[in-house]
Amino acid sequence: MMKTVAGLLLVLISLVFPGVFTAEGSDLHQETCDGEWYVVQLGDSWSRIAERAGHTVTELKESNPVAAGHPQGWLFVGQQLCIPRRDGESSGIWITVRRGDSWSVLAARYGVSVWALQSANPNMVRPSHVLRPGDKIWIPASAINLTDVVCPESLEDLPAVSAKVLTKSGGVLEILRSFLVQCGAITADTGTVEAAPLRGNETPEVVVIGVDPTTGNGSPVGVLAVLGADETGWRAIFQSGVAAGLTLQQVGDINQDGHDNLSWSDTTCSAEACFTTVHLLSFVDGEFQEWIGDGTTMAEATVAFQDVGEDGTGQELILTGGIIDSLWAGPQRAVTNTWASLAGDPYILTGREYSDSYCLYHHIRDANDWLWGGWADNFEKAIASYRTAVDDPALVACWIWPREVEVLRAFGLYRLAAAHAYAGQMDLAAQVVTELHQRYPESNYSQLASIWWLAYEMTGDDTAACAAITAYARKHPDVWQPLANFGYANPALSAELICPVVPEE
Numbered sequence: 001m002m003k004t005v006a007g008l009l010l011v012l013i014s015l016v017f018p019g020v021f022t023a024e025g026s027d028l029h030q031e032t033c034d035g036e037w038y039v040v041q042l043g044d045s046w047s048r049i050a051e052r053a054g055h056t057v058t059e060l061k062e063s064n065p066v067a068a069g070h071p072q073g074w075l076f077v078g079q080q081l082c083i084p085r086r087d088g089e090s091s092g093i094w095i096t097v098r099r100g101d102s103w104s105v106l107a108a109r110y111g112v113s114v115w116a117l118q119s120a121n122p123n124m125v126r127p128s129h130v131l132r133p134g135d136k137i138w139i140p141a142s143a144i145n146l147t148d149v150v151c152p153e154s155l156e157d158l159p160a161v162s163a164k165v166l167t168k169s170g171g172v173l174e175i176l177r178s179f180l181v182q183c184g185a186i187t188a189d190t191g192t193v194e195a196a197p198l199r200g201n202e203t204p205e206v207v208v209i210g211v212d213p214t215t216g217n218g219s220p221v222g223v224l225a226v227l228g229a230d231e232t233g234w235r236a237i238f239q240s241g242v243a244a245g246l247t248l249q250q251v252g253d254i255n256q257d258g259h260d261n262l263s264w265s266d267t268t269c270s271a272e273a274c275f276t277t278v279h280l281l282s283f284v285d286g287e288f289q290e291w292i293g294d295g296t297t298m299a300e301a302t303v304a305f306q307d308v309g310e311d312g313t314g315q316e317l318i319l320t321g322g323i324i325d326s327l328w329a330g331p332q333r334a335v336t337n338t339w340a341s342l343a344g345d346p347y348i349l350t351g352r353e354y355s356d357s358y359c360l361y362h363h364i365r366d367a368n369d370w371l372w373g374g375w376a377d378n379f380e381k382a383i384a385s386y387r388t389a390v391d392d393p394a395l396v397a398c399w400i401w402p403r404e405v406e407v408l409r410a411f412g413l414y415r416l417a418a419a420h421a422y423a424g425q426m427d428l429a430a431q432v433v434t435e436l437h438q439r440y441p442e443s444n445y446s447q448l449a450s451i452w453w454l455a456y457e458m459t460g461d462d463t464a465a466c467a468a469i470t471a472y473a474r475k476h477p478d479v480w481q482p483l484a485n486f487g488y489a490n491p492a493l494s495a496e497l498i499c500p501v502v503p504e505e
Contacts, residue, residue: 033063033082033083033084034063034082034084034085035063035082035083035084035085035094036082036083036094036136036182037080037081037082037083038053038080038081038082038083038136039078039079039080040075040076040077040078040079040080040081041077042077044075044077045075046060046061046073046075049081049083052132052134052135052136053083053135053136054121054122054123054124054136054138055083055084055123059084060081060083060084062084063081063082063083063084064081064082067079067081083136094136094137094138094139094178095110095136095137095139095174095178096134096135096136096137097131097132097133097134097135097136097137098133099133101131101133102129102130102131103117103118103129103131106131106137106139109172109174110139110169110170110172110174110175111169111170111172112139112140116140117137117139120138120139120140121137121138124137139175146165146168146169146175146179149161149164149165149168149179151182151183151184151185152183152185152210154212155210155211155212155221155222155223155242156223156242158180158185158208158210158223158225159208159223159225159227159236159239160236162176162180162206162208162210162225162227162236163227163233163234163235163236164234165179166206166227166229166233166234167233167234171203171206171229171234173193173194173195173206176193176206176208177193180193180208180210184212184213185210185211185212186210186211187211187213187220190209190211190213190219190220190222190246191209191210191211191222192207192208192209192248193206193207193208194206194207194248194251195207196226196251196260196262197251197252197260198226198251198260198262198283199228199260199283200260200283201228201229203229205226205227205228205229205237206226206227206228206234207224207225207226207227207248207251207262208224208225208226208227209222209223209224209225209246209247209248209264210222210223210225211246219244219245219267219268219269219274220244220245221242221243221244222242222243222244222246223239223240223241223242223243223246224239224240224246224248224264225238225239225240226238226239226262226288237288238262238281238288240264240279243266243268244266244267244268244269245265245266245267245268245269245274245276246264246265246266247264247265247266247267248263248264249263249264249265249278249303249305250262250263250305250315251263253314254280254305254314254315254341255282255291255312255313255314255315255341255344255347256313256314256315256344257282257313257314257341257343257344258344259282259283259284259344260282260283261280261281261282261283261291262280262281262283262288263278263279263280263281263305263317264278264279265277265278265279265303266279272324272325272326272329273299273300273323273324273325273326274299274300275297275298275299275301276297276298276299276300276301276303276319276321277296277297278292278296278303278317278319279292279296280292280317280347282346290346291341291346291347292317292339292346292347293346293347293348293349295349296317296319296337296339298319298321298322298335298337299321299322299323299324299489300321300322300323300324300325301319301320301321301322302319302320302321303317303318303319304317304318304320305317305318306318308338309338309340309350309351311340311342311350312340312341312342312347312350313340313341313342313343313344314341316338316339316340316341316350317338317339317340317347318336318337318338318339319336319337319339320334320335320336320337321334321335322334322335324489326489328487328488329487329488329489329490330399330485330486330487330488330489330490331357331359331361331362331398331399331486331487331490332487332489332490333354333355333356333357333359333362334354334355335352335353335354335355336351336352336353336354337349337351337352338350338351338352338353354366358394358395358396358398359395359396359397359398360389360395360396360397360398360404360405360408360409361397361398361399361404361408361486361490362398363385363388363389363392363395364386364389364408364411364412364415365490365491366385367382367385367386367389367412367415367416367419368415368500370382370385371386371415371418371419371422371500371502372500372502373502374419374422374423374502375502375504378423379419379420379422379423380423382415382419383416383419383420383423386412386413386415386416386419387416389408389409389412390409390412390413390416399486399487401482406440406443407443407445407482407483408483409439409440410436410439410440410443410444410445410446411445411483413432413435413436413439413440413445413449414436414445414448414449414452415500416432417429417430417432417433417436417449417452417453418452418456418462418499418500419500420432421453421456421462422462422502426457429453430453430457433449433450433453436449437449437450444476444478444479445479447472448469448472448473448479448498451468451469451472452465452466452468452469452499453465454468455467455468455469462499462500462501462502463501465499466499466500466501469498469499470495470496470498470499473495473498473499474495477495479495479498480493480494480495480497480498
């Protein structure tokens with residue numbers, strides 16, 4: 001059974017539906033309430049709240065002895081008052097009148113008669129029969145036949161229970177929302193009940209995010225479910241795994257391929273960072289299908305869907321973040337990853353842009369990435385990036401290793417020679433090897449570059465050249481260990497990765 005926790009105070013309230021409900025409390029009111037908690041708003045007074053709730057001021061104060069004990073009789077914005085259950089009330093839900101509501105509108109919304117509503121709320125029947133925004137109206141459970149529905153015992157039960165509530169209430173979302181709020185599965189900060197036309201049916205589906213606020217590290221653990229209606233009632237047609245920090249991101253035809261999409265995220269927090277993962281489904285061929293690949297997890301991410309690119313259709317997914325608040329994570333910079341749906345196909349990563357950095361290490365990393373994909377641009381970007389890394393005096397050390405700048409620039413020259421050779425520029429490759437010997441004659445990478453260049457010049461085979469220096473690196477770990485650890489947020493180097501073997505064209 002799920003309970004709502006506010007600070008260190010656990011507040012239990014009486015039965016509203018059969019089953020145990022919980023409600024938020026605070027240190028501004030007593031610990032129990034035979035009814036519903038109400039948060040005082042700007043402009044409220046004892047008389048105004050009593051009138052809206054269909055009670056006398058005396059009845060309201062008797063249910064709130066702590067608040068009523070103020071010497072001047074003041075109420076405070078944010079203070080919580082107990083709206084007591086009326087005489088003879090056993091089960092049901094409270095709803096708040098919205099602009100445009102009337103007795104007949106509410107009766108149609110909740111599937112009850114006007115007579116039943118007015119009989120349950122006699123103090124709210126004004127001579128003009130007018131309802132005012134903010135009025136509290138009691139919807140008897142007997143009228144909507146929820147007497148056999150109990151709160152879910154676990155998150156796994158929440159989709160089935162939610163479907164049962166929708167079936168019995170005629171698909172009224174506010175009834176389901178109120179039910180889950182009183183069960184503690186939706187709080188002021190977490191949880192969702194939202195209509196979502198995902199299958200193109202006449203009756204839209206309903207997306208429910210329910211939580212167990214007693215669990216989770218920073219964010220409560222919850223579950224997402226999609227509920228759909230058919231001739232027999234409502235049922236769960238999709239259910240996510242249990243995760244923390246569930247947030248509904250977007251619903252609709254996000255990539256404009258004629259199929260509706262559902263996107264949500266979950267967020268797991270540690271002492272150093274919160275990691276957000278974005279999920280996206282598409283309803284295709286009569287079923288929900290994953291419409292985005294792995295790799296959408298990012299530290300301290302902001303999530304947005306925007307139409308920013310010409311390659312994809314519809315909106316792109318944009319994730320920005322990537323910074324872990326820990327010294328041992330190593331030198332970092334913010335990154336923006338863009339995911340696009342090409343011609344309506346599942347989303348793929350189409351762009352990655354890092355923020356500017358003065359760290360020499362980051363420029364070496366960028367050059368390594370360009371070298372890996374060098375065939376696409378004849379290695380020109382890798383060559384330019386390595387040359388900037390080894391020559392730009394504005395780039396500095398950002399980590400804890402001694403002689404970091406010297407080590408990184410010597411490594412950069414070794415890789416620059418390889419980039420020239422792979423581009424077919426053998427004369428330039430030879431010149432860079434000579435430059436490395438002259439600038440850093442005592443560096444391990446000077447010896448490594450000589451071994452690599454001799455093997456590559458003789459065979460023209462990058463695999464053979466790499467085999468030669470990998471064997472050397474295994475015997476001389478001091479070649480790769482200075483670059484092996486630049487923090488756990490960065491890739492580690494090993495003897496096997498010291499040589500840049502690139503994919504074939």
